[in-house]
Amino acid sequence: MKAADEPFLMVVEDVFVRNRGRVVLACGRIERGRVRTGDEVEIVGLAGGPVTRIAGIDRCRPHAGEVIAGTHAGLLLPGSATGAIERGQVLATPGSIGAHAVFAADIAVLPEHQGGAEVLTGDGLHFHVGAGAVRGIVVLPDGVEVLRPSHLAAVTVRLERPVALETGWTFAFRHHGRAAGSGAVTRLLS
Template structure:
């Protein structure tokens, strides 16, 4: 499947309000697919959900009619309420990705000298998914009390707010303010 056939997805890295808040400019890198002026996009993530129309695309101070995967762009979204778009959300083809608060993932802890620390069931970790951070509680597999540095496990994560998630998506996490490890989403939970 070539990039033009994949559904559009862009991670929102920054948001600006223009024209006294009547237009939102969301900037970021297009991860896959393409977007054209007048396409509808869905805001996915915490507080997201509305579908809005792209009225302008800009890259490197140039106005474009179309942008493809790999490009850093700004999308103009009139009618998107101020605060409806925020860093860490994604803009996507409507219905192509959903926001979830729970998932199963394979995680690997860093060595102790690089920040890895023992992780216990029920501990709060800071997860870095897309361009945003969200707090989450980790649940280790049945019978495992603690996960030690340099070890791996399949864990269940429950986030404090919905985040756009897909199977195969990578993430990083911090434990007590220090980089502790990384992982990959293996299954989405309802």
Template sequence: MVVEDVFSLHQDRVVRATGRIERGRVRAADELEIVGSGDCSITRVTGIEACPPRSPLDEATAGMNAALLLPGTAGTVERGHVLAAPGSVAAHTAFVADIALLPEEQGGTELSTGDTLDFHIHAGAVRGTVTLPARLDALRPLHTAAVTVTLEHPVALENGRPFAFRHHGRAAGSGTVTRLLP
């Protein structure tokens, strides 16, 4: 599940993380790994609620919007993190992606190696640097390329993950992760 919102309950002893279950299922008492910036940690689900109307559930399955109650995770779970079965997803800071720039009238702008962009992956945003292929000096609006991206902090990633990016605060294009780098 990608964490879209985080609420602290009971004087910060329990966190209510909400989001959409992307695949599989989760039940109360299941262990989940918090994957995102920094160290990954394991937590146990103590309750599940439907979102909306906040009614209790025994389990949540793929496609459902749900809230998971996670004790002792205040300050650990943030928007954009991923809650997953332990070891099933890893956080990465570098990857290769196919990107496409928007037309100029929609915010597309020329990109060069070393440009810093805001990458919107899952429900979070992270800054990163783009490296164009050696044969390419600049990537112009409406063009595509396979680029290498280096993020400022780790993000849960898998091959095929779509993302959008902004340049100087304006929507600039989108892409898909094609290969994860160590």
């Protein structure tokens, strides 16, 4: 499948409201696929949002009719998207990606001299996925009481709010306000 034939996906990095709330500009990097003015996109993750149409594409001031993967762009959405879109969500081809609050992951805790700290089942961590951050609880595998710095484990993560996720996506996490490690999604559970 060619990149242009893949479902469209953009992680929202910034949101600006223009023209007294009549237009919303969602900015980010096009991760895959292509989008054109007039295409429908779905707002996925965190609070979620409606399916809406692209009113225009802004690429460093010159307006474009379409953008493809690897491009940074601003997508102009109708004012009805005001309040429905925020940093950390994704814009995607409707139905191509889902929001999930529970997933399995392989994580690696940083060494102690780089900020790694012991992680216990039930510890509240801040997970950074794409441009968003959400608090979650980690559940260690049976028989593992503590995950020490410089160690790896297969864990389950339960987030407070669902985020757009796919198997293989990477994330970082913070513990006690410090960078503590990273991981990759191995299985989506809900």
